[in-house]
Amino acid sequence: MSQLHVDIVTPEGVRLAQDVDMVTLPGQEGEMGVFPNHEPLITRIVPGELILQSGGERKVLAVGEGFVRISAERVTLLSDMALYEEEIEEAKVAEAVERAQQALRRKELGEEEQAATAALLARSLAQLKVKRRHRSA
Known part of the structure; x- marks a missing residue:
């Protein structure tokens, strides 16, 4: 093949x-x-x-x-x-998700900061999905 x-x-x-x-x-x-x-x-x-x-x-x-x-x-x-x-540290990523969500809820960020925070949130959520779905033994 x-x-x-x-x-x-x-x-x-x-x-x-x-x-x-x-x-x-x-x-x-x-x-x-x-x-x-x-x-x-x-x-x-x-x-x-x-x-x-x-x-x-x-x-x-x-x-x-x-x-x-x-x-x-x-x-x-x-x-x-x-x-x-196996490289993803679940606790650290979960913390990053929480901080990003709080920052976005406060709506105090400028346009560029908001976009960067949203991108960080998306990457962090992807990491959590992979970590939780495929936990190392």
């Missing part, structure tokens, strides 16, 4: 470079499954869960906003965040 080469790049550098059987991405229109020989596509991704499947194994990452370029044999994802479930 043919495979896809997946590259995940964050501001810190290349986070992952691996061949997989399938990747599931959090697209702006919903979850999107990508197999080898996919039609070429460039689209936006939203904060959420990214799943890599290969040989019966699954890797799960929380990803932030970004873009993905898909071709028949390659998926290149550029994101502001990519964290494996």
Whole structure:
């Protein structure tokens, strides 16, 4: 069976470079499954869960906003965040969610601060979703 080469790049550098059987991405229109020989596509991704499947194994990452370029044999994802479930500290992320929600409720933020806080909230909620759904044993 043919495979896809997946590259995940964050501001810190290349986070992952691996061949997989399938990747599931959090697209702006919903979850999107990508197999080898996919039609070429460039689209936006939203904060959420990214799943890599290969040989019966699954890797799960929380990803932030970004873009993905898909071709028949390659998926290149550029994101502001990519964290494996085991890297996520649930208590710290839950605190960040609470602080962001409080800041947004107070409505004292300027337009740019509000947008940055909303983006932080979305990334934090994506991390919590991944952590709570796929807890390490």
